[in-house]
Amino acid sequence: MKNKVLRIIKYLILVIGALVTLIPFFWMLSTSFKTLGEVYQMPPGLLPNNFNFDNYRVVIEKTPMSTYLFNSVLVTTIVTVGTLVTSILAAFAFSRVKFKGRDIIFTILLSTMMVPSELLITPNFVILSKLNLINTLTALYLPWISSMFAIFLLRQYFLGIPEELYYAAKVDGCSDFKYLIKVMVPLTKPALITIALLKIVYSWNEFLWPMIMVSTPDKRTLPVGLAYFMTEAGPNYHLLLAYASIIIVPVIFIYLLLQKYIIQGITRSGIKG
């Protein structure tokens, strides 16, 4: 009896949580089908008077969507893969290679997390211009193919892998690097996918950076398109949210694709004790 009540409460909480989470999205979607006039109606209608796909048409026509999409995919892919590669290597050094000065380097790198990225935009703009990279796609990914956050997260997971496996691999004739690739990487797949997902999300939604680094439409990414729907008199909500609804789709899709690997967890058995 008590169990049953508890279970009901559990579900109730989960459902409420889900509702709270979903309402803004529902709103976003619903608004994306409204006319601007409806947007200004108060109290706002939960659903649009009629589903107005026109907003989507307008949005797609107004922006060079395919170019943006291509650039977004390219930049996001490079950023994600790059981050994974650099963080795997670095996290390995930070968790398994013991050498003098390691902790100092770690601390220094860790401190980079504490600086707001807004602050670095201008200095990086100058650096990239010195590298002759302003207004190139390279500028969009190069500074982001490494992330201390990712290194930190991954190191945390690497530290959790029992030392015995390292020993076993060494005995099996595995070099450090091979151990990393053959044992640590597969074992931390969930963490790696988490990192990938986070990177994809960040990179996909990054607005300010491409806005500033790139000045021609052929090198812009999807979120920059959001700017088209903001005006002096405030945003064109219906269009903006239609656009936002479109660009969120690939990320959700990727998330759904990847999430099952994330939650698998690291299988630990096989290590006794």
Add this chain to the structure above:
Amino acid sequence: MQIKIRSLAKKFKDVVAVDNLNIDIEDGELVTFLGPSGCGKSTTLFMIAGLINQDEGSIFFENQRIDNLKTEDRNIGMVFQNYALYPHLTVLKNILFPLEMMKINKKEALKRAEEVLELLQIQELGKRKPSQLSGGQQQRVAIARALVKKPKVLLMDEPLSNLDAKLRIETREEIRKLQQHLSITTIFVTHDQDEAASISDRILVLDNGKLQQYGNPREIYEEPSNLFTAKFMGSTPINIFDGTYTNDGILLKDNKIVSYGEKFSDLEINKVTLGVRPENLIVCKKEESSISAKVKHVDMIGKDNLVVFYIGEEKYRFFASPSDDIKSGDTIFLKFDKEKIMLFHPNTYESMSRCCI
């Protein structure tokens, strides 16, 4: 591969795990490290493997100092006490792993893996992940993984502890056969003296990180160099008496006399510690007996009955054949097999035997 260890030592913070160890292992020999829990067996093994750095001392393979060599370049096989199977790989892939590292071609590798799977009777587990195996099954996979690469040196840390007795005996016989066949120099850690005795060329007894004795099984069983070894060897604890040395024999507390063999004659000592294995206490007539006692209880151990009795607080044991039909509460009379008794110095506990040390 001949192995030579010189002045090896290792400390963990305040714990001395290994203390000035010197060992020589001949090529193709199987040596067992035997000792109580925490005596430093695993630590020594790990230093030989290069997985732990020694604090002091050096290790030689074929007179080649290899301390500086990386583990992966030492060409050793190892079975870990806690298995250390790769959790993300299937059993088969776990076993193929070392071969892959050796860049052996797929077909050959598969063949070898199957051989070893068969050897350990785990063919049908090939596709499972370690988490889906029972404890003993995991251990067998770990052994398979160590054997498959046919290493020059094989290190095994209690490789059989989770196997059932039958399989344990079979496996140890197979390991022994294989080891002799391939003549792999092997170090085998165990806490089971029977196992140690039956499998080893030589046994190294460790206590508290220190070498106690190094010799062949019968030597160690019959001529322990100190009381520790005497107590430690033999699956049934040895019986210990305090006595006084006289020329006629050892005078026990209750004034009974125990005669001793040649090797103990003419010792210059007064107090002495006498040890006798349970099988060397023999049921006899009252007249012949050095001990009479009341049986506390009788355990069945394999084919024999283990009879337990007390003298004061002290517990004593001996083996009786079931046909003797001894029951708890009976009074029994025992004599000592005089050739088999051991005498130890009452302070240093070193053996007083002439033949040794």
Add this chain to the structure above:
Amino acid sequence: MQIKIRSLAKKFKDVVAVDNLNIDIEDGELVTFLGPSGCGKSTTLFMIAGLINQDEGSIFFENQRIDNLKTEDRNIGMVFQNYALYPHLTVLKNILFPLEMMKINKKEALKRAEEVLELLQIQELGKRKPSQLSGGQQQRVAIARALVKKPKVLLMDEPLSNLDAKLRIETREEIRKLQQHLSITTIFVTHDQDEAASISDRILVLDNGKLQQYGNPREIYEEPSNLFTAKFMGSTPINIFDGTYTNDGILLKDNKIVSYGEKFSDLEINKVTLGVRPENLIVCKKEESSISAKVKHVDMIGKDNLVVFYIGEEKYRFFASPSDDIKSGDTIFLKFDKEKIMLFHPNTYESMSRCCI
């Protein structure tokens, strides 16, 4: 606490781990689950503990069905095969943990913890974390943790496998003493028959998830109900011969005759499987002998020598006293202890003995 198990069954995907098990355990009894690796011992234990849900069947404590009770409400103690010590707690805190859960006051809890630490000879480890312990030390802590709460039912999954022989015997004796003293109903999983024999009131032999035999140690050793149990019991494998049943005795392949005891008289059978334990093969003169063979090799096992010989492909073993001085290469003559031989049905492998089944 009396335990009753009825029609218990568990499947993992395609593996039948436990198959229609029925057991009765009396209050205060110590029962050992014995069986080869992967036979379902741990799984059964886990179901009794409520850590795994059975697919079928029911479990009763004192005639009270407890399947639906949560583990934490069953008041059991358990030692896990892989220790499962809390990695974040020191040894002492690990041991205090169950007491804390029972809301026992600090002082009393500390006293009890110290008692049990002493019992297992790990007083000095109290402040260490599990990761700083050797395998055997970890296991002792796990035992301490299970004992400290003085549970009504104690479940132990190979609790001694990582202890050295001496400590193993001491610990098992202590466990037995404590168990009898507190009269805790105990289930003890092991794959070591000696251990099982010496500690248990009754032994339950499992194979492939199925009950093979349930009885006291000597019964199981001497009167195995089937070939599996016969083979499994005894640390040294039993010797198996194929023969033909005649009224005069069993006709072996080479036309030698082996006589049998009363309990096998007048069987209605032709072909038969004969089993004899190594200790029941006795060295004798050529005239008396049923077997003559060439010694392959001689192993020293404790006080005895284990002699191995082959007939065809088949391996046979017997114990010889060191005084017999048998060396590899010798030709030996053996007779069977006729009261001790076992006969099994050649197809079902069930025992043919009259007294049982």
Add this chain to the structure above:
Amino acid sequence: NNDTNEVASGGNQDENGEEIQEVVELEFWHALSDENGDVLQNLIDQFNNENEFIHVNAYFQGHYRDLFEKLNGAAQANTLPTITMIYNNRLTAYVMNDFAEDLGPYIYDSEKGMDSAVWEDIPLGLRNDGMWDGKHYSLPFNKGSYLMFYNVDALEAEGLKVPTTWDQLENAARVLSKDGKTGLVLNQSAGIDFSFWVEQAGGHIYDEELEVPSIDSEGVKVAYEFITGMVEEGIAQLAGEDNYITGPMSRGESFIGFASSSNLPRMEEASRETGVNWAVAELPSGKREAALFSGTDITMFNTSTQEQKDAAWEFIKFWYQTDITTKWGMESGYIPLTYAGAEHPEFKSYLEKDPSKIPAIGQLSAAYQDPNGLNGYAIHSNMQTALEEILAGVKTIDEALETAQENATREMEEAKRNFAQ
């Protein structure tokens, strides 16, 4: 890399000795999206078609703030475009640092200069705003003005005339405020664009002579008293979470609102749904008439090649051609930049169809723009804070304005100090 910026051009001799011209490419950064962006692009296409050897690449750089931030970075990285849209108070930094091109030599050049008739025809309030030390650095580009939006039906129902003075405005607000509705509504950020009230009250928010803010001056106080008085009385409100007047106006929650002409399309769409019948009128006058014109100027950076600058000048001239500016006035949300454009018959007939730009044109004579002192934004942002403080009752008008004056002065000083020689 930024090749479009680098393609230099000019007279190259081919082997026959004939001069062949290469196309001059130049970049123009703007912040117009939406219909306005389309119109701009059309006009630029037209320019490019007409000028065989010039190609203006117009790039949308996000909204004003984005654009300005970008220019900031570009200035440091030396990747400025040839021409850009910019607020004058932002341009000041570039002028002070010698990044902006003095347009005087172009305007008055005998050959390629601007036709003086056209030049004079640009309304003075717009034309002279881009001056620093007597030199022209920018010219008006897209301009709109602040307007009074009103609900025609509501005013009619109360028998009210469209207010043309503060008194009438206050009265109308009072009359209209009932049934929980508030007569007057201002953008939530009204403090930012507060200057037109100040100008109408006869004051200034910036002292051009002393180059300091004058937020604590009398005119400012009067304006604040007027507006906050009405809010406190409950006959005026800020738009709140709606931010812009569009929401309350289109929902009929308020009846008179003030916002810039960029709100026009919004209002139109929003009220199409609700059926609110609205119109716009010139700003009512207080002590005097004053209409804030908003929008950006166009400026040229001196970091480009001379060829690019010359080409850019051609484009700037093009922008004031009567037909072009007329088109701009009709198709975009902004007004024509010359009187000729404003009086063009086509534009006149357009106004008949869509009268919403009439007030803006009508206000041209009273046009002024916000001061262009370095970090002029500090004045606006502090005035907004002051407005919030007063309305929240945290500070009195005097205290709030005094603080705003102090902060704005300090912040402007601070900016200036960094560019001091």
Add this chain to the structure above:
Amino acid sequence: MNKGNSMKNAAIGILYLLPAMVILGVFQIYPIIKVFLMSFYTQYNYFQHIVFEYGVGNYIQLATDPKFILALKNTSIFVFGVVPTSMILALFFAALLNSKVRLKKFFRNIYFLPFVTSTVAISMVWRWIFHSKHGILNYGLGFLGIDLIPWLIDPDWSMVSLIILSVWKTLGYNILILLTGLQNIDEQYYMASKIDGANSWKRFTRVTIPLLSPTLFFVSITSLIGSFKVFSEVYALFEKRPGPLNSALTMVYYIYDKMTNQFSYGVAAAASVVLFIIILTITMIQFLIGKRFVHYK
């Protein structure tokens, strides 16, 4: 691995670190050093890179700038509002989702959604939700008999709104990370503690929490750092302004404002350094506390 090898180890270590170090060095550390130096440029024309005057003036100016003090205060309120709320909620939901629940995946996916959206777009939606008269939040609260709350226009509530938005936005991510951590806790410890008589609450507090501590630690550090840097939420929620009466004026907003509007790179840099030091100090304290309570295998 021996004495003579320490140099070699360092070389190997550096080799692994190299790619990350190059990128982070060029695009993070170098700019940070520049920023640090810049904080001592009391008079600095950043357009032309001319420093007229060095000194600690920028820091003095910060110390006396009430806006900066306000930004500090607001940021602290924000951080100490968001981090614990988000952590506790995330832990709560992660634990729920880690227990036996039907539709586990479904719920998990929903909870993660806020994280994948762009702040810009979703903040606009939240403006509606927070609308005092017509917003769904007040509508819902109305059912509970709670009066209309002026979420975004009342300075007393605007920080609360910002916190709600941020918690909502980061919750899914925190849940995800914690859930991964939970999955990594070996089943055997739960078994052991069940045997030891721990009920589910005790198991949670005595086994789950300590074994999850590295993950909790990680989440707390990263969300603390993240919250200290809050900006885009403010920017989007309050229409590019720092909230009514500067009630949502955060440190980074202050820095951003100094930099882009006031051309005061020196002051902005000094403010960044202060922010940096604050975060660093708190993180160090966390690490110290972590040393005591976080258990690594």
